[in-house]
Amino acid sequence: MLLIVAMFALMWVLMIRPQRKRQHAQKLMLASLDAGDEVLTVGGLFGIVQEVEDDDTLVVEIADRIHVRVSRRAVASVTKPDPAAESEESDVGEDEGSDEAEADELSYRADEVTGKTL
Template structure:
């Protein structure tokens, strides 16, 4: 019985860490993955490097082509998109 009593604080610490750190981080990762999957041509995005541009092409191999200035296009890995500023309206 005493052995169980010694493990209760450890279990409580793990539960608190789970609800305060692990679970919110998993939710944030899931939201980022959904945002990256929903990228479409015409969306204005910010990369983790700070580049702001408009998506000109969504490629199948985990890349997007972003136009950062007139005629200047860069290939960006989808997971490095930090934020979508302006979403385009869905095609009907």
């Protein structure tokens, strides 16, 4: 009997608790979405949140003057823009590898929130 209780306790510690922790982190991330946040959707689209329409819908700019409406649940990761980095970018200009660097940064942020690599 004690062995069965120990097995359930071990299963809870190793499986259920980390899953709840990831779900809580995802919920907090989605609740903190705001205009100007850089996002990666579950469909693989990178964009910038332009507007939060209601509790569940966002308007995301995926290219110059190209906007899509997505559900909050479709956001896989969020990168809050850094004001210091934006001023450096405007001084330096566009780098050829900036898209790759942005993708790496979004992936890194997703790792921080979920604890998993994409």
